[in-house]
Amino acid sequence: xxxxxxxxxxxxxxxxxxxxxxxxxxxxxxxxxxxxxxxxxxxxxxxxxxxxxxxxxxxxxxxxxxxxxxxxxxxxxxxxxxxxxxxxxxxxxxxxxxxxxxxxxxxxxxxxxxxxxxxxxxxxxxxxxxxxxxxxxxxxxxxxxxxxxxxxxxxxxxxxxxxxxxxxxxxxxxxxxxxxxxxxxxxxxxxxxxxxxxxxxxxxxxxxxxxxxxxxxxxxxxxxxxxxxxxxxxxxxxxxxxxxxxxxxxxxxxxxxxxxxxxxxxxxxxxxxxxxxxxxxxxxxxxxxxxxxxxxxxxxxxxxxxxxxxxxxxxxxxxxxxxxxxxxxxxxxxxxxxxxxxxxxxxxxxxxxxxxxxxxxxxxxxxxxxxxxxxxxxxxxx
Amino acid sequence: xxxxxxxxxxxxxxxxxxxxxxxxxxxxxxxxxxxxxxxxxxxxxxxxxxxxxxxxxxxxxxxxxxxxxxxxxxxxxxxxxxxxxxxxxxxxxxxxxxxxxxxxxxxxxxxxxxxxxxxxxxxxxxxxxxxxxxxxxxxxxxxxxxxxxxxxxxxxxxxxxxxxxxxxxxxxxxxxxxxxxxxxxxxxxxxxxxxxxxxxxxxxxxxxxxxxxxxxxxxxxxxxxxxxxxxxxxxxxxxxxxxxxxxxxxxxxxxxxxxxxxxxxxxxxxxx
Ligand SMILES: Nc1ncnc2c1ncn2[C@@H]1O[C@H](COP(=O)(O)OP(=O)(O)OP(=O)(O)O)[C@@H](O)[C@H]1O
Ligand SMILES: [Mg+2]
Numbered sequence: 001x002x003x004x005x006x007x008x009x010x011x012x013x014x015x016x017x018x019x020x021x022x023x024x025x026x027x028x029x030x031x032x033x034x035x036x037x038x039x040x041x042x043x044x045x046x047x048x049x050x051x052x053x054x055x056x057x058x059x060x061x062x063x064x065x066x067x068x069x070x071x072x073x074x075x076x077x078x079x080x081x082x083x084x085x086x087x088x089x090x091x092x093x094x095x096x097x098x099x100x101x102x103x104x105x106x107x108x109x110x111x112x113x114x115x116x117x118x119x120x121x122x123x124x125x126x127x128x129x130x131x132x133x134x135x136x137x138x139x140x141x142x143x144x145x146x147x148x149x150x151x152x153x154x155x156x157x158x159x160x161x162x163x164x165x166x167x168x169x170x171x172x173x174x175x176x177x178x179x180x181x182x183x184x185x186x187x188x189x190x191x192x193x194x195x196x197x198x199x200x201x202x203x204x205x206x207x208x209x210x211x212x213x214x215x216x217x218x219x220x221x222x223x224x225x226x227x228x229x230x231x232x233x234x235x236x237x238x239x240x241x242x243x244x245x246x247x248x249x250x251x252x253x254x255x256x257x258x259x260x261x262x263x264x265x266x267x268x269x270x271x272x273x274x275x276x277x278x279x280x281x282x283x284x285x286x287x288x289x290x291x292x293x294x295x296x297x298x299x300x301x302x303x304x305x306x307x308x309x310x311x312x313x314x315x316x317x318x319x320x321x322x323x324x325x326x327x328x329x330x331x332x333x334x335x336x337x338x339x340x341x342x343x344x345x346x347x348x349x350x351x352x353x354x355x356x357x358x359x360x361x362x363x364x365x366x367x368x369x370x371x372x373x374x375x376x377x378x379x380x381x382x
Numbered sequence: 383x384x385x386x387x388x389x390x391x392x393x394x395x396x397x398x399x400x401x402x403x404x405x406x407x408x409x410x411x412x413x414x415x416x417x418x419x420x421x422x423x424x425x426x427x428x429x430x431x432x433x434x435x436x437x438x439x440x441x442x443x444x445x446x447x448x449x450x451x452x453x454x455x456x457x458x459x460x461x462x463x464x465x466x467x468x469x470x471x472x473x474x475x476x477x478x479x480x481x482x483x484x485x486x487x488x489x490x491x492x493x494x495x496x497x498x499x500x501x502x503x504x505x506x507x508x509x510x511x512x513x514x515x516x517x518x519x520x521x522x523x524x525x526x527x528x529x530x531x532x533x534x535x536x537x538x539x540x541x542x543x544x545x546x547x548x549x550x551x552x553x554x555x556x557x558x559x560x561x562x563x564x565x566x567x568x569x570x571x572x573x574x575x576x577x578x579x580x581x582x583x584x585x586x587x588x589x590x591x592x593x594x595x596x597x598x599x600x601x602x603x604x605x606x607x608x609x610x611x612x613x614x615x616x617x618x619x620x621x622x623x624x625x626x627x628x629x630x631x632x633x634x635x636x637x638x639x640x641x642x643x644x645x646x647x648x649x650x651x652x653x654x
Contacts, residue, residue, distance in 0.1 A: 159505060164492075248488035252550075255448050255482050256502055257474035 010034045011068070015045055022052040022085075024076075027061030030069035039075035046079055055080055057091035070099045142339045146269065149262045153270070158262045168271035172233050176279060179232065180225055184216070184283035187224050188290025191215050196299055205299040209309035212291030217314065217322045221284040223370060226329035229276065230362035234337035237268050238358035241341025242351040250342070265342075269334040276330025277323045284322060325373055329366050336362035398425040399461065401558065401590045402447065407456035409442055415454070416442055419617045422609045429584055429591045429604045431624065433639065434611035440594045441485065443611070444562055447592065448482055449473055460558075478506055481551030481589075485562040487543035489535040495522060495546050496531035502553045521549040525579065541568050544576075552583065559583065561593045565600055577603045598642060602628075610636055 009028035016023035022045075030036060046052065055076070062069075073096065080087045089097050119127070152158040195211040241264060244250050253260040288310055295301040340358035344350050402424040409416045416439040424430040432440045445451040447458060449465065457466045460476060468476065489498050499518040503509055509517070519531055525545040527538075535543055544564065551559060564580070565573035577600050584591055595601060601608070601624050610620040610627070612635055620627055620636045628640045 244491075247486055247491070248484040249490050251450055252482070252484060252488040252490070255450065255477050255480065256505075257477040258502075258505060 009063070011036050011065075013037050013042065015042070016058075017052065020050075020053040022046070022055050023058055024055065025058045025061065026069070027063075029064040030062065030072070031064060031066050032068040034068075036068050036072065039072050039079070042076060043079040046076075046083060046085065051083060052085060054086045054088060056088045059091055059093060062093070065093070065096060067099075070096060070103070073100060074103060138343065139335075139339060142342070143335065145261050146265060146335065149259065149266050150269075152262065153266055158266055159258055160263050160267050164263075165267040165271060168267045169275060171236070172229070172268075172271045173275040173278065176229065176232060176275075177282065180228055180279050180283050181286045183224050183228055184221065184286040185290040185293075187220055188212055188216060188287035188292075189294050191220065191287070192291040192294035196294065200299065205295070206301060206305065206309050208291060208295055208299060209301075209306045210313045213288055213310040213313050214318065216284045216287035216291075217318050219325075219370065219374075221287055222280045222322055222325040222329060223366070225276065225279050225283045225326065226333060226366045227363060229272070229279070229330070230333045230336070230359050230366065233272060234333040234358045234362045235355040237334065237337030238341040238344070238354045239351055241265075241338060242344030242354040245342065245344045246346055246348065246351060260342075265334075265338040268338060269331065272330040272334040273327055274330075276333075277326040280322055280326030321373070321377060325370070328369055328373075332365045332369060333362040336365060398427060400424070400459075401426045401428070401461060402430075402592070403459040404447075405457050405459070407443075407446065407458065408454040409439060409446060409451070410454040411442075415616065417611060417616055417618075420456070420609070420611075422618065422621045424590060424592060424607060426590055427584065427588060428607045429580065429593065431601050431605040431608040432592065432594045432611065433596060433601065433608055433624070435613055435639070436596075438611045438613035440611060441562055444560055444592070444594050448480060448560055449477065478502075478554060479557045481554065481556035481559045483544070483547045483551045483559070483561045483564055485566065487535070487540075487547040489543055489546055489550065491535050494532050494534055495527065495538075495549070498535070498546065499550050499553050502550070506554060518549075518553070521553055522546070524552070525549045526575075541572050544568065548576075548579070552587070555587055557589060559589050559591045561591070561595075563594055563596075565595065565597050573597065573600065574603075580604050598640065610639070 011026070011028045011030035011034060014025040014027070016025060024042075046055075073092070077087060077100065079085075089100070092100075149158060153160075191212045192208050195208045196205060199205050199207050199211075241250070244264070250260045250264070253263055292303060292306045292310075295306045296303050337358045340354045340361065344354040400423045404420055404422050407420040408418040409420075420443070432443055434440055442451065446453055453466055457464060459465060463472075463476065465473065465476060489495070490501070493501065496515065496518045499521050500514045503514045503517055504511075507514075515531075519528070522528060522531060525548050527542060527545055527549065530538060530542070530546070535546065538546065544567070548564075561580070565576055568576060580591060580593070581604055583589060591604075593600075593604065605624050607622065608620075608624045608627070609618050611617075612619045619633055620631055624640065627636055631637060631640075
């Protein structure tokens with residue numbers, strides 16, 4: 001075999017057994033970019049009776065190597081140690097020997113390795129349930145602490161900066177008006193269309209106004225606003241607080257004796273609770289305008305007739321119901337956003353996860369609350 | 383060793399008051415025990431260094447000392463105040479006497495440097511706004527950041543953030559200062575200046591200082607007391623003055639660390 005042929009040969013390993021000694025002949029180029037022999041075959045050979053007592057290496061045929069060879073040898077080495085086979089590293093190139101020593105310089109910390117392998121299905125279900133109940137507990141604990149903070153706020157003992165509250169109000173209120181109007185207008189238009197298809201068949205297209213009015217004020221206004229706000233503001237809260245967790249800014253508050261719950265969470269929760277009802281009212285109004293737009297331009301209704309019909313359907317209870325819902329949803333969104341931010345892990349990817357989870361959690365809670373309200377209002381005959 | 387029921391008292395040769403006493407502390411993350419049986423005393427005016435290899439639990443020990451993490455077992459005393467058993471209110475009162483510099487600076491990113499330094503002053507003193515501003519400027523000047531009052535943390539360099547964090551830590555003239563890797567990420571000259579600043583703070587404020595670091599020059603410049611954590615045996619393997627450790631310790635692990643692995647007598651020359 002001539003030199004150039006040897007150079008281009010892929011890595012190969014040959015076994016040579018002489019009673020108690022196993023000789024490993026490594027040859028060719030052992031590079032990661034090539035197909036390398038796997039160690040498992042060799043490990044199987046080591047286990048075969050009679051178990052060899054010594055392992056030696058011959059690397060005279062080796063024409064090149066990189067970490068591919070080192071990782072192969074480490075695997076062999078582990079197998080040897082498990083079986084009490086003595087390993088003689090004499091035959092290895094000096095560089096390989098040094099890398100192996102370096103890789104073994106710091107012994108593995110026992111107990112540090114976690115999540116070895118994939119757990120069986122039942123265990124995973126169990127873990128999931130446990131994690132879920134812990135999550136519920138965390139939520140309740142957070143809610144409790146927040147109630148304490150709110151209590152201190154009411155007694156004017158809470159520590160927070162008015163400017164932070166003002167900033168949060170700005171973020172939750174005026175800055176959200178644009179997107180809320182757009183969506184509310186479209187929802188109004190959609191409701192009107194849905195109603196018009198049926199109602200105009202009976203010549204009752206004026207009742208589109210009732211449909212849009214009641215639909216927006218009772219449910220759709222608050223619901224759509226809540227969904228927009230959880231994507232817009234809830235996620236922003238989670239990301240902001242999560243980042244502060246990663247950079248230890250939250251620790252800095254805690255260790256200064258300033259409660260981060262009062263300083264960071266309270267202004268955000270208050271701002272959203274204050275702004276949500278206003279946004280909902282606004283969304284109701286814009287949605288009704290959207291309905292009126294359809295009514296006037298496509299159903300040949302006059303604007304004044306449409307508005308008169310809309311107003312005649314309102315009851316005070318509808319109106320209050322919409323506001324109560326808006327406020328509740330606001331509280332839930334702020335709570336979910338801040339909780340997920342506080343629970344964020346210590347990396348940038350954890351911040352992304354926190355934002356995602358905040359949105360999912362708040363939308364689920366809002367929809368569940370909506371269902372609860374529907375049942376409660378039905379019982380109360382509102 | 384003091385007996386385990388009474389509050390820690392001044393013991394033996396050193397007559398200075400015991401400021402921080404750690405007794406039988408075990409630290410764990412869940413079931414994973416990081417360190418057990420930690421016992422050491424920091425005296426008033428000490429500059430106490432927590433040393434050890436990477437990942438052995440130095441930052442975790444610091445988090446225990448400042449109450450961000452609860453001991454698995456064991457107790458931490460500040461003088462004769464049992465910090466581990468204290469209520470939230472008592473702890474908060476205690477925390478106000480601490481100044482803490484975090485590894486990353488941890489400046490509040492939505493506030494200017496002056497607001498960062500001024501916030502604890504505004505919350506915990508009766509100073510008016512004008513006075514707070516003046517004191518914040520003074521603290522910033524002490525760490526060499528005169529004129530940067532209205533900058534936001536994102537607008538200054540990493541080393542400057544560290545120093546601004548220090549200015550915030552000393553805002554309330556604390557009794558005890560905790561530093562996590564103060565000189566990590568600083569050039570040798572800045573890190574030397576920081577060492578001098580630490581010594582200066584001890585002498586002028588009379589503060590006790592606890593530092594996590596593995597910079598040998600820094601250790602030999604500032605420290606007069608220390609604890610050495612070892613990851614493998616999961617406990618402390620030495621306490622005391624690092625200079626004496628270098629001179630007298632017979633433990634090969636300690637010697638290896640303090641001589642950067644090169645066991646030779648000349649190693650003592652690079653501290654001054
Ligand atoms: N939040 C956590 N959850 C679980 N284990 C952790 C956590 N934080 C740290 N650890 C583990 O605790 C050990 C010690 O971490 P710590 O940050 O205290 O080390 P350190 O001594 O400060 O190291 P370095 O000098 O590199 O900063 C590490 O082995 C790490 O795996
Ligand atoms: Mg650390």
